[in-house]
Amino acid sequence: METATRFRAAVETRDRAALEELFTEDIRFYSPVKFTPFEGRPMVLGLFDVLLRTFEDFHYTGEFDGAAQTSTDGTDAPAAVLVFRATVQGKQIHGIDMLQFDEAGRIKEFTVMVRPQSAVQALGEAVFAGLVADGLVPKSG
DSSP: OHHHHHHHHHHHHTOHHHHHHHEEEEEEEEOTTOSSOEESHHHHHHHHHHHHHHOEEEEEEEEEEEEEEOTTTOOEEEEEEEEEEEEETTEEEEEEEEEEEOTTSOEEEEEEEEEOHHHHHHHHHHHHHHHHHTTSSOOOO
């Protein structure tokens, strides 16, 4: 899918403006470190600002196209899975980005899965610190 290719290029070149064009206004981002999704383009773009600073040596290694049911209404939507590798706080990460598209080809749902568990913990700590530093979430006591 063209959107997945454009998304991949935007992430690899860290092009925030290109990312913004690819997201629906009401995008939902499902993270491996948070139970509820991040919702809305402003929040998801803020999250990507943090992620692009947090990941080291981030690179995609594969891509699969297909369809998947959306979480909101259960209908099938065009989808792509991008396989990646990166490092966070010295931990090697292997993961996938699952993208689901709307009728216009923009990303409406985004789910990330990563392994191993130690990398998930390192990623969660680093992302939370970045979100607090950027004022996107409150620091919990």
